[in-house]
Amino acid sequence: MPEDFKTFFSKATGKPEPYDYQSRLADLPCESRLISVPTGLGKTAAVILAWLWNRVHRQSDQWPRRLVYCLPMRTLVEQTRDCCEEWLKSLGLSDEVGLHVLMGGEDKEDWDLHPERPAILIGTQDMLLSRALNRGYGMSRYRWPMHFALLNNDALWVLDETQLMGVGVETSAQLDGFRHLAQWLQHGPCPTWWMSATLEDARLATVDHPAPAGGWPRLVLESPDREAASHRLAAKKRLYKAKLTITKQTKAAEFANLVLKAHVEGQLTLVIVNRVQRAQELYEALQKAGRKNNLALVHSRFRAPDRKVHQDLLIQGSSDRIVVATQAVEAGVDVSARVLITELAPWSSIVQRLGRCNRGGEFNAEGADVHWLDLDFDKDADVAPYTLAELKDARAELEKLEGTSVSPAALGSVKVTPPPVIRPVIRRKDLIDLFDTTPDIAGQDLDISRYIREGDDTDVQVFWRDLGAPDFSPSADTGGPARDELCRVAVYRFQSFLDKLKKANDGRSAYVWDGLREEWKPETRARAGAVYLLDHRAGGYDVQLGWMGEVATLKKESEWASPSAIASHQKQDSTQRDLLSYTGKPLNLTDHTNDVIAETQLILNALGLDAKWSAPLLTAAKWHDVGKSFKEFQDMLKSAGGDNPPADVLAKSGGRGGSMPPWRKHFRHELASALAWLAHHDGTEQADLIAYVIAAHHGKVRLSIRSLPEEQPPPDHATDLMARGIIDGDELPEVSWSNITLPKTTLSLQLMRMGSDENGRPSWLARMIALRDEIGPFALAYLETLLRAADMRASAAEAQAATQP
Numbered sequence: 187m188p189e190d191f192k193t194f195f196s197k198a199t200g201k202p203e204p205y206d207y208q209s210r211l212a213d214l215p216c217e218s219r220l221i222s223v224p225t226g227l228g229k230t231a232a233v234i235l236a237w238l239w240n241r242v243h244r245q246s247d248q249w250p251r252r253l254v255y256c257l258p259m260r261t262l263v264e265q266t267r268d269c270c271e272e273w274l275k276s277l278g279l280s281d282e283v284g285l286h287v288l289m290g291g292e293d294k295e296d297w298d299l300h301p302e303r304p305a306i307l308i309g310t311q312d313m314l315l316s317r318a319l320n321r322g323y324g325m326s327r328y329r330w331p332m333h334f335a336l337l338n339n340d341a342l343w344v345l346d347e348t349q350l351m352g353v354g355v356e357t358s359a360q361l362d363g364f365r366h367l368a369q370w371l372q373h374g375p376c377p378t379w380w381m382s383a384t385l386e387d388a389r390l391a392t393v394d395h396p397a398p399a400g401g402w403p404r405l406v407l408e409s410p411d412r413e414a415a416s417h418r419l420a421a422k423k424r425l426y427k428a429k430l431t432i433t434k435q436t437k438a439a440e441f442a443n444l445v446l447k448a449h450v451e452g453q454l455t456l457v458i459v460n461r462v463q464r465a466q467e468l469y470e471a472l473q474k475a476g477r478k479n480n481l482a483l484v485h486s487r488f489r490a491p492d493r494k495v496h497q498d499l500l501i502q503g504s505s506d507r508i509v510v511a512t513q514a515v516e517a518g519v520d521v522s523a524r525v526l527i528t529e530l531a532p533w534s535s536i537v538q539r540l541g542r543c544n545r546g547g548e549f550n551a552e553g554a555d556v557h558w559l560d561l562d563f564d565k566d567a568d569v570a571p572y573t574l575a576e577l578k579d580a581r582a583e584l585e586k587l588e589g590t591s592v593s594p595a596a597l598g599s600v601k602v603t604p605p606p607v608i609r610p611v612i613r614r615k616d617l618i619d620l621f622d623t624t625p626d627i628a629g630q631d632l633d634i635s636r637y638i639r640e641g642d643d644t645d646v647q648v649f650w651r652d653l654g655a656p657d658f659s660p661s662a663d664t665g666g667p668a669r670d671e672l673c674r675v676a677v678y679r680f681q682s683f684l685d686k687l688k689k690a691n692d693g694r695s696a697y698v699w700d701g702l703r704e705e706w707k708p709e710t711r712a713r714a715g716a717v718y719l720l721d722h723r724a725g726g727y728d729v730q731l732g733w734m735g736e737v738a739t740l741k742k743e744s745e746w747a748s749p750s751a752i753a754s755h756q757k758q759d760s761t762q763r764d765l766l767s768y769t770g771k772p773l774n775l776t777d778h779t780n781d782v783i784a785e786t787q788l789i790l791n792a793l794g795l796d797a798k799w800s801a802p803l804l805t806a807a808k809w810h811d812v813g814k815s816f817k818e819f820q821d822m823l824k825s826a827g828g829d830n831p832p833a834d835v836l837a838k839s840g841g842r843g844g845s846m847p848p849w850r851k852h853f854r855h856e857l858a859s860a861l862a863w864l865a866h867h868d869g870t871e872q873a874d875l876i877a878y879v880i881a882a883h884h885g886k887v888r889l890s891i892r893s894l895p896e897e898q899p900p901p902d903h904a905t906d907l908m909a910r911g912i913i914d915g916d917e918l919p920e921v922s923w924s925n926i927t928l929p930k931t932t933l934s935l936q937l938m939r940m941g942s943d944e945n946g947r948p949s950w951l952a953r954m955i956a957l958r959d960e961i962g963p964f965a966l967a968y969l970e971t972l973l974r975a976a977d978m979r980a981s982a983a984e985a986q987a988a989t990q991p
Contacts (some may be wrong), residue, residue: 211232344381424556859880878957
């Protein structure tokens with residue numbers, strides 16, 4: 187491997203040498219900072235390669251194990267991933283460093299099972315910030331704590347193009363403040379880098395993230411950088427105000443005519459508009475005007491495969507092409523247009539859009555052209571997601587620059603202070619409340635959407651299946667979505683679609699998964715971050731245009747279009763399902779426990795975790811599945827395996843599924859394990875921590891224990907205490923495993939009661955709140971994640987072994 191960063195950088199990128207600022211970043215300490223560098227000068231390469239150089243090549247523990255690359259829009263994610271993939275391949279690090287995209291849907295790779303491995307995690311602010319707040323969008327709720335832990339421990343956060351992130355900036359600042367609280371323990375450093383040419387420092391000065399004396403460290407261009415990039419910084423771009431003004435009466439055909447007249451044959455013309463609907467209408471108008479080929483539409487409301495067709499034309503298409511896009515191309519997209527046509531937008535957005543024109547100075551000889559279209563509306567709602575005040579300030583600056591070259595160097599002297607905006611700020615109490623992932627009594631969760639995006643900018647995700655006529659309803663076995671099936675839709679637009687669907691009154695509906703009742707239930711309300719299932723005959727989507735929001739007219743069955751081919755999917759998880767207990771081959775409790783202990787030890791050795799924490803984790807590993815010795819659970823495992831089941835106490839079944847008596851429907855073996863542990867070790871050192879990690883190792887029993895709806899003991903039981911399929915006074919039989927012998931053990935649910943019991947023992951909730959407050963939510967989630975990762979890794983290896991002859 188190279189011995190200096192310049193050689194390392196060159197080997198990765200194929201460029202002769204890095205800019206001076208890129209080398210300086212690799213030499214600076216890894217601490218929270220601002221990176222204020224004009225667009226087009228390699229910020230992505232700077233941060234990724236600085237991390238690879240220090241964390242992976244130099245093995246520096248001062249740099250976090252994970253790099254979390256947060257982008258404002260989905261259209262940028264794949265391009266960033268592709269760049270990282272090439273750099274890792276060039277450096278020979280593809281096998282050593284994990285590269286994962288967090289986009290919602292069924293993940294192909296379980297990155298969260300390898301907390302000790304260096305990894306690059308790329309996603310949008312929706313996907314990443316929601317996970318950092320323990321309410322991950324588009325994923326199983328039972329894995330929320332794992333992502334919460336790994337994104338808030340031993341992770342370098344990089345937020346790219348923050349001018350597009352809205353309230354996400356303030357949320358990231360608060361999270362950075364929380365991660366540096368002295369009283370909240372963490373494993374490994376967890377700094378944040380904010381990257382933008384236009385970010386105002388004041389937005390980072392939040393209540394729990396005050397500005398340090400002298401301000402935050404800031405990386406900017408210096409003289410060597412400006413000299414080396416002079417051809418880019420002085421790139422010629424002539425600015426003109428278009429004769430057409432966008433109003434409510436403007437026809438798409440008029441806009442299309444302007445585009446075709448401005449287009450230069452053999453070159454890229456990039457048109458950026460502020461709304462998806464206007465982009466779709468312009469795209470169709472250009473087609474009607476005769477532009478059939480080399481025409482693309484880029485916005486964030488496509489399914490991934492459909493979007494890729496358009497995006498490939500933008501990035502890799504022929505030289506002669508016209509691309510209509512939204513704000514999705516403002517950041518990170520490495521294209522250089524000969525002609526840029528843009529609607530009026532806030533100044534920070536205008537600066538980013540200009541960065542997509544003559545980006546590398548390749549048109550400096552003849553110069554490039556920029557045309558901007560004014561907007562004439564009376565209300566903020568008509569110019570959303572922007573405001574009239576923002577547009578007024580930008581208009582004034584553009585009119586001053588009319589006829590001049592708007593190069594990065596020229597724009598550097600323009601200062602536009604955005605109007606003050608009052609945004610919601612997540613507080614410490616809010617984050618503490620979010621640690622508990624138990625739904626409320628109505629089955630709902632705390633809404634975090636106001637901390638992720640602003641107002642109408644929040645999204646849902648939608649996918650389509652053939653649900654069958656005439657009732658168009660899914661079964662409990664209908665699997666969840668693959669990543670490529672999902673389409674993001676603005677909450678307000680999907681609510682409008684749901685209203686239309688309800689009005690149609692023909693049996694079609696949208697469905698969400700209910701993990702408590704193990705069913706897809708009809709839903710008429712759009713909730714930010716939720717995933718909705720539609721029958722493919724419901725409509726709403728066009729392969730060429732993306733989300734349209736129109737309900738399809740039902741046709742004769744012979745005329746129905748076939749749904750897209752989909753792969754088989756795993757069952758949706760639920761409160762009662764125990765999917766990891768069915769491997770196709772029986773495995774006894776001792777063997778599985780020993781496998782989990784071995785995996786836990788491997789993880790602990792790699793992380794170098796202090797003995798104060800590693801010892802209780804190993805103890806929890808030994809006890810984590812003893813609750814599976816419960817008689818009715820054993821009966822289920824053995825009956826699922828067919829005739830002649832083994833006599834051993836099983837941890838894994840030879841079958842593919844089973845059931846318990848109706849009153850045990852929600853039985854959780856991990857709660858039985860935790861209660862058994864406390865029955866024999868309550869009051870000993872770290873007993874509560876061990877009990878918590880045991881109970882939490884499937885993400886279904888954590889901070890609180892309570893009965894689920896309709897959960898009642900059978901009439902012949904005297905007690906009314908029942909939770910997660912366990913009745914107060916239930917017994918585990920005598921059992922021996924992994925050099926431990928446990929006598930017959932009574933399981934007490936007195937811990938469910940408020941306050942202390944008759945022996946002065948505090949409740950489960952009181953214990954776990956005290957534990958959370960003692961070491962902090964990040965550290966506690968991290969510890970539960972380590973055991974859970976070990977258990978899942980061991981189970982995966984056992985399932986793989988079960989398939990071998």
